[in-house]
Amino acid sequence: MLKLPKLYKMSTLRRSCPSYGESMALKEESDAATAGQSEITRRKFYVAAIYGMWSLIAAALAIPAGIYLLIPPRLRKMPEWVEAGDISELEPREPVEMAFRRNQVDGWKIQSEKSTAWVVKFSPTQVVAFGPQCTHLGCAYHWDDRRKYFLCPCHSSVFSIDGAVISGPAPRALDRFETKLEDGKLLLGRLEMSRGKA
């Protein structure tokens, strides 16, 4: 966009740039004789109007652009429950990685994607499903069956069976899916961000 310099006071110009100032000074004197006060007021008005109108144009373009880029698009699809699988056969307190397909909204696309969750059955009515990514930097972690904890291979974050951080750089416990049980089948909803380390 065109940039307009401030209206320089003639005195400043004369001081800082001698040659320019001299020529302007001559002109200024001859102008002053003929034009007088009204010329100065008119000049001030022009400059103010130029700044004002360009500011309005800049705002009318920048504000919609900011809204367009920063405000998340309105989501018109309702979140849905997806079936992760049968959990009636699972051993209690034995984490299992379950794979399922879910529809992911990605911009203008809705794609059916393979997704996984680490599912732990604590009792027939209490089942927890953890999101498959470490809360540190998003690596895929796994269940260490010998040591009985979740271990992330990237930076050695360690999580307990209920998702709490035991050691390593992970800032918070494992994220959990919303869960629902229907006839021994596990249904998963949104992945919810965990808060805190436990």
Next chain:
Amino acid sequence: MSWLDHRTGIETAIRNFLYEKIPASSGWHQVFGSIAVFLFLVQAFTGALLAFNYAPTPGEAYNSLRYILTEVTGGRLIRGLHHWGASMLIVVVVLHMTQVFLYGAYKKPREATWMVGVILLLLTMAFGLTGYLLPWDNRAYWGTVVATQIAAHIPLAGPYMSRLLGGESAVGVVTFARFFGLHVLLLPPATGVLIATHVYLVRKHGVAPMPGDEVKPSKKFYPQQAFKDTVAIFAAFVVLFTMAVAVRVPLERLADPTDTTYVPRPDWYFLFLYQTLKFFEGPLAVVGSVVLPGLAVLALLLVPFVDRGQVMRITRRTVAFGMVALALVGWSSLTVAAIVTTPKPDNTVAIDYGAPTDWLGLSPQELAGIGYFREEHCSTCHSLGAKAGASSGPGPDLANVPIKKSAAWMIEHFKHPAAMVPGSSMPAIQLTDAQLNALAAFLLKLTPNNAEALAGAPDFAVQAGLLYQKSNCGSCHQVNGVGMRVGPPLNGLARRRTKTWVIDHFANPQALSPGSFMPSYQFSQREMDNLVAYLFALPD
């Protein structure tokens, strides 16, 4: 002098630029060039914004543009600015040329400035032509088919031209990539360089003086002429912004190369060329498509070499005025003729795919429910998904009710409002059970997310839903998985049959489907239009 100026000289440069000497006669008539540069920058800015949410391949392009229009906040405004900005740029460039032409400002030594300007006009048109394809809807596709065919008819160069545009066999992925590449990669820098050259030449020769200017003292560009330019730019921007907000840019359905009913039509500023083509038939066609436009461009380029007389007062340039008037009459009569003689598309119902089309996922019964909601004026007291804080009528907002009631509860409530909700002042609704059922079915579908889109369902579809329900089509046919499967499901009808077939089939089903036991239906023209348009719009 500031620190920055010592290092970069930027302030001196800007000051030198702004304190340019201009002739005493300069004024309001010289603002168009500045507006054109401004509009070009607006196009570059909004174009870049659109590209941030746009996938430049056929099919994906259409879906991503729909996403911009229906889901991205402010997307409709940005697209509106880009769309109307293109039209406005053409208008302003032509006005700029007209002013220069009328004043004879192209005369020696300013011939090169004028010729660069002519090339800039051609580039502006090339932007319009290539940008037209990018939404990849039916309008874009068929318009481009015609444009690439014209290019293919150029004598000698035709086959190379069409190969260059990737349109050798048909308009497809290659053509699309070429047009996109031209529109965003090649044309913008080319235009930028030529604008710079144009402005450089203007500065080199100075703004063209009028007779009499030599005895008057010259003026400075800043601030008086800069003020006039700014006012003009501001006015143009206000018009552009208003159009972008108020005038909807339609998006038609996805490009369909098999559509045999579509009448292609270019954007308004190319209509005169489109009409010219109609006057030349057979081997002469090339005259209308290539020879005449080529001669016109040549004539424009040679203007400064033909008119070599002294600079005259504008009031004495009668020949120039005559030629502008002639061009204006010629252009507008060709454009009007094109609008008048092009047949209207046969389907009078047009769906705007630039708006959410959630209503296409409803069952016909639920669509009919919207019809009853409108006929009974329910919206006088009930809003549908009003924004938080907006004042609502006396009744509750039906998209934001905390607990959904069952259909049975609603129907009872429609019949005896006060019996279900003590103290309710709602009047009883006088509709049949089937109609109340439809109304309840629609209300059950409402969520805060879809309320606005459903409430905005187009009238033709709602009327079609009402007719569908009245005629009991659902006892034999299925739409969106609802209804019986005695007859064929109606989704995907557009792929299987033509509109004429369907219309004839309503009148006499057995003539077209022997053995069918569908009764014949006598619909009015209006009803038939609505129903067929709705059935053909259904998702596959």
